[in-house]
Amino acid sequence: MDGSSVDESSTTDSLSMTPPRPRPLPPVKSLDRVGSGASVVLDAEHGVEAESRKLPSSRFKGVVPQPNGRWGAQIYEKHQRVWLGTFNEEDEAARAYDTAAQRFRGRDAVTNFKPLSDDAEAAFLSSHSKAEVVDMLRKHTYGDELDQSRRCFGAAGGNRSPTNQSGFSSAKAREPLFEKAVTPSDVGKLNRLVIPKQHAERHFPLQSGNSSKGVLLNFEDVNGKVWRFRYSYWNSSQSYVLTKGWSRFVKEKDLRAGDVVSFQRSTGPDKQLYIDWKVMSGREAEPAGSNRVQMVRLFGVNIFECGSGKRAREMDDMEIMSAKKQRIIDVL
DNA sequence: CCGTGTGTTGAC
DNA sequence: TCAACACACGGG
Numbered sequence: 001m002d003g004s005s006v007d008e009s010s011t012t013d014s015l016s017m018t019p020p021r022p023r024p025l026p027p028v029k030s031l032d033r034v035g036s037g038a039s040v041v042l043d044a045e046h047g048v049e050a051e052s053r054k055l056p057s058s059r060f061k062g063v064v065p066q067p068n069g070r071w072g073a074q075i076y077e078k079h080q081r082v083w084l085g086t087f088n089e090e091d092e093a094a095r096a097y098d099t100a101a102q103r104f105r106g107r108d109a110v111t112n113f114k115p116l117s118d119d120a121e122a123a124f125l126s127s128h129s130k131a132e133v134v135d136m137l138r139k140h141t142y143g144d145e146l147d148q149s150r151r152c153f154g155a156a157g158g159n160r161s162p163t164n165q166s167g168f169s170s171a172k173a174r175e176p177l178f179e180k181a182v183t184p185s186d187v188g189k190l191n192r193l194v195i196p197k198q199h200a201e202r203h204f205p206l207q208s209g210n211s212s213k214g215v216l217l218n219f220e221d222v223n224g225k226v227w228r229f230r231y232s233y234w235n236s237s238q239s240y241v242l243t244k245g246w247s248r249f250v251k252e253k254d255l256r257a258g259d260v261v262s263f264q265r266s267t268g269p270d271k272q273l274y275i276d277w278k279v280m281s282g283r284e285a286e287p288a289g290s291n292r293v294q295m296v297r298l299f300g301v302n303i304f305e306c307g308s309g310k311r312a313r314e315m316d317d318m319e320i321m322s323a324k325k326q327r328i329i330d331v332l
Numbered sequence: 333c334c335g336t337g338t339g340t341t342g343a344c
Numbered sequence: 345t346c347a348a349c350a351c352a353c354g355g356g
Contacts, residue, residue, distance in 0.1 A: 057348075061346085064347060066336075068335060070335085072336080075345095075346095077345090079345085081346090083338080086335080086336065
């Protein structure tokens with residue numbers, strides 16, 4: 001399932017040049033469905049069972065049909081295919097391709113829809129590595145990320161903590177923000193961590209507009225793994241919470257009531273957030289050393305502080321992203 | 333078990 | 345560079 005090797009090395013990108021521009025593809029309007037029918041059943045034509053197995057080719061560039069009726073998106077670079085993920089709708093896949101095309105080939109790349117993206121998106125794209133963009137597309141989180149960068153509540157600066165060769169974040173100065181001994185409900189089935197209001201308001205200010213839906217915050221753990229949690233305010237309980245993504249953290253770290261989670265933030269210009277945890281004193285250690293041995297998977301994008309963009313790092317994390325498999329790294 | 337996305341080939 | 349096709353492989 002893996003293996004899309006995104007090779008950032010060929011950085012003909014960003015500010016540099018952009019290839020000549022034919023005309024964007026005709027934005028085929030409605031009347032879709034018909035032509036690309038090729039439905040399996042029905043269609044009592046001749047050739048009946050003669051294996052009309054043909055898949056309905058897409059009318060969009062970079063989009064390929066999947067056996068299950070869904071659509072895949074792909075783009076080529078340097079003689080290699082870069083898989084952009086699978087999508088339920090044909091046009092979703094087409095848009096994913098468009099996004100990748102603009103990141104890989106520059107602004108006026110040939111696309112299915114977008115003749116041009118606005119400046120905000122252009123900035124967003126150039127501030128993220130190809131691998132990151134591909135990662136977002138494959139996870140279908142590109143839209144969310146872009147929205148957040150637009151709200152200027154993070155992500156914008158493409159500020160990611162630098163990584164060393166082994167993929168770990170280099171040690172950087174960081175200031176402790178606060179800690180909390182998790183409660184039974186924090187590690188229970190509620191899938192949420194309540195952040196004490198005083199700490200929440202002090203360190204994770206929510207803009208009024210965001211409070212309702214919340215925002216996505218990225219935290220890096222000691223292994224360099226990035227955790228993404230939805231952070232929002234629950235009016236019902238008048239409390240700030242980390243929700244989506246939290247249960248995964250609880251599960252992987254095997255957090256139990258009484259354990260302590262702590263949060264830090266780098267003191268540098270990038271406001272990278274970090275999360276750490278420690279087992280409640282007295283609790284016996286884990287069986288098969290699973291505690292701090294992790295698989296490392298990178299994808300970035302920070303939260304907080306936008307604008308003050310940084311360089312658009314390239315090349316650094318590409319090898320990691322393109323690794324055929326996740327690497328298992330023993331921290332001990 | 334099923335869907336993904338990779339391997340591969342042959343056009344453009 | 346690109347899509348068509350088949351199916352190995354990996355996650356659930």
